[in-house]
Amino acid sequence: MSKEILLVVDAVSHERGIEKEIIFDALETALASATKKKSGKEIEVRVAIDRETGDYETFRRWQVLDDETEPFEYYDRQVLYTRVIDDNPGIAFGDFIEEPMDSVEFGRIAAQTAKQVIVQKVREAERKKVADEYQERIGELISGVVKRIERGNVIVDIGNNIDAIIKREDMIPREPVRNGDRIRGYLYEATNQSRGPQLSLSRISPEYLVELFKIEVPEIGEDLIQIHNAARDPGLRAKIAVEAHDDRIDPVGACVGMRGSRVQVVSNELAGERVDIILWDENEAQFVINAMSPAEVKSIVVDEESNSMDIAVDESQLSQAIGRNGQNIKLASQLTGWTLNVMTVEDAENKNEEETQNILNQLMEDLNVNEDLAIILLNEGFTSLEEVAYVPLQEMLDIDNLDEDTVMALRERAKDVLLTKAISDEEQLGDTEPAEDLLTMDGMTEQLAHQLASRGIITMEDLAEQSIDELLEVQAMDEKVAADLIMTARAPWFAEDADDTTTTENTSDANETNVTSDAEDKQ
Structure with missing residues (x-):
């Protein structure tokens, strides 16, 4: 029988490509099942097969339970701790005690019982093997x-x-x-x-588009051309940003191919999706200008704080810049990572004039100066009180039409206004009550919560946005305590990230199937 077991293990392992250990485990489970069936009781059985000889032993098992446990649910496979501790020193609750019992023969009956177990184990192993292979x-x-x-x-x-x-x-x-x-x-x-x-x-992910270009453009596989990013409106239009690592290579032309042959193959694979190939630029404003192709950008204003850009185009190109159903601007935004606002040149000028006038009025009001002096400051790039108060003194002294007395007076006024505003803000926050989530969060005291609220840190979300150094300025405390408080406040962020899922919205129903690129338009 032992030789027969080894033969079965070798045959199944070789035929299915499954590790022998998995087959041995399946046989042990099958023999244990056959033994339980033969006994006619609900007993616990363990079978151990010698991996070298094929010999096997069978053991009946009882699980050790605490004497305080409720009445046994299974009398044939459970035993009280006090009944076995004398003969089994060191035994613990939940452990098993065993005693040898007669083994069933690995004959026809045992083999039939083993068949289903082996088949199931083999299937599970094959499935895991396939999943692991494709995981890589x-x-x-x-x-x-x-x-x-x-x-x-x-x-x-x-x-x-x-x-x-x-x-x-x-x-x-x-x-x-x-x-x-x-x-x-x-x-x-x-x-x-x-x-x-x-x-x-x-078939709709940007990564799919990138991989298709890697197949069609050998220069990408050779690292002569790099694809930085891709954005898609599946089946309709896409944009990819490319850069050449060799000055002798035109990355856009290489991706387009002779008479558009390479990009045409990719487009055909994507059900006629039109692909714009964009030249990547480390200057983000220039990159956005490139990404807006085929629309021609007249001017661009960057707002780094809001991570947005205002893009001005001729009125005749406004619809092209926006694209059908906002397609062009949406793809350009996804490609560059910036929020893009498209407007006509006239609208951009009006917006700029309005913003400039607002800054001018604010300077006149805060510094109590006339319009001419405010215009001088604005033309020199001073748009806020902080700049007037704290830029190096020599920069202001170098401004024409401003003498030293005027400069010193302007700086003092700016500092006084800033100080007054800071005191006012602090007074407004002095009576602010902390939010309930801040008061009740782990590690928070009522006194500290009120101190934080007086500094404008009212909710857990406000606390989560602080750094350790900022928190130490509020109250003297150990850095580890400050770090723990911040991490506790940020815990909901990580929970949201874990539950977050990505969905793809497909809304356009245009019929264009022509494949174009910026390079082709120029050709």
Whole structure:
């Protein structure tokens, strides 16, 4: 019988490509099941097979329970601690005691009992093996044949009896797909589920577009050209940002190919999606200008605090800059990471004049100066009281039409106004009550909560945005305590990140299928 066991293990392991240890575990489980069935009782059994000889032993087991435990639920496999402690020193609650019992023979009956267990274990091992294999391939393009379509979900046979799925939301809208079609997708998830490995592909992700260009443009694979980012409105339009690491290479032209051959292949794979190839620039304003192609940008104003840019174009190009259903501006924003506001040159001038006038009025009011003096300051780049009060003195002395007495007076006025505002703000916050979540958070005291509220830190969210140094300025405390308070306040952020999911919105229904690029337009 021992030799027969070893033969079974070798045969199954070789045939299915499964580790022998998994087969041994399955046989032990099967023999234990056959033993329990033969005994006719609900006993606990363990079988141990010698991996070298194939010999095996069988043990009956009882779990040790605390004497205070409620009446036994299973009398045939549980025992009280006080009954076994004398013979088993060192035993603990939850441990098992064992005694040898007769083993069943590994014959026809035991083999039949083992069959289902072995099959199940082998299937589980095969599924895990496939999931692990494809887990390492996440980020690759996977191709196969459409096997069937279920409620918009496309099941793809990728070979070796393995199926992948392209969910309805991961398919290009209105893309015609039929059984037997060959199809590709970007592998973004591989999990092992009860029904088998779940391989999820996407045809709408920006990564899919990037991988297609890597296939079609050899210079990308050779690291001569780098794709920095990509943005898509699946099935309609896309933009990719490219940069050459070799000055002799035109990255846009290389991606377009001779007469658009390379980009045309990519477009055909994406159901006619129009692809704009954008030249990446380390100057973010210039990058945005490039990304707005084919619209021509006349001027651009950068607001780093709000991470936004105001883009001015001729009125005749406004609709082109925005794009159908806002498509062009949306893709440019996704590609660059900036919030982009498009307007006509006239609107931009009016907005700039309005903002300039507001700054001018504020300077006149705060510094109590006439318009001419305020204009001089504004023309020299002074737009706030902080700049007037604290820029190096020599910078203001170098301004024409300003003598030293005027400069000193302006700086003193600016400092006085800033001080008055600070005192006023502090007085307004003095009676501010801390929010309930700040008062009740772990590690917070009522006194500290009121001190924080007096400084404008009213909620847990306000506290989460502080740094350790800022918190130490409020009250003298240990740095570790300050760090712990901040991390406690930030805990909801991490919880939200864990639950966050990404959804893709497909809203456009344009019919354009022409593939263009900035380079092609110039050609």
